Amino acid sequence: MSRELKRGTIELVLLTLLADRERYGYEIVSAIAEWSGGRLEVRDGTLYPVLYRLEEGGFIEPRWETPERGVPRKYYRITEAGKAELDRLAAEWREFAAGLEAILDRKGGA
């Protein structure tokens, strides 16, 4: 899948997944592939910087969990501001997708 198409949509994807429930980064990578039916993939080198951006914006909050066995995990949960941002980004995406679909469907029809 083209790298450029993903631009500006990863924050929307992350907020959607975190609105469902608390998750940690490594888990999100596989959740994106699963939720999208294998159509979308995001690498961890992409993911972590986006998580930091969302945290700086106050849209998500981290929480470390160190199990007795295993590598420590950093769980993120969405904030109220994050839910509002999610709504905003989802609406923006739908508006954009509708505009592009309108162009694709027209195909010289009028």
Added chain:
Amino acid sequence: MSRELKRGTIELVLLTLLADRERYGYEIVSAIAEWSGGRLEVRDGTLYPVLYRLEEGGFIEPRWETPERGVPRKYYRITEAGKAELDRLAAEWREFAAGLEAILDRKGGA
């Protein structure tokens, strides 16, 4: 509309418009707004570099027309390779949009 969302879609938009009929750059700016129902806008500073990219790729071909009155216009028409590229980009977009919609629609449903 977010700048980042447009990334990687402008070539698709241009090829779609040029598959309809021959057009010149300045005309395309308003055609995009019209075809998208006012949802999408592309500036001329964006447009021309994309046209050059498509020309270099052999997807469109230019033709100058100098009317007796008025500023010369550079018309572009799509090539056979351009039509194939259009099909490819449209399919890629639909796959991507379907993946994202699947995520948005799931919303923790399963």
Added chain:
DNA sequence: TGTATTATCTTGCAATGCAAGATAGTTTAC
């Protein structure tokens, strides 16, 4: 001991939309 797996993090590159400005001919208003 060595390899694989889980998990987080950083550096630097590549791609590209766009603001801003340049150029130039045409049309309209005063």
Added chain:
DNA sequence: GTAAACTATCTTGCATTGCAAGATAATACA
């Protein structure tokens, strides 16, 4: 006739961001 507005193309440089590649570290398994 001349100033302003419009049509039309083109260029420079910046900001954003996905990602490859690599680093680090703990655990599991052969």
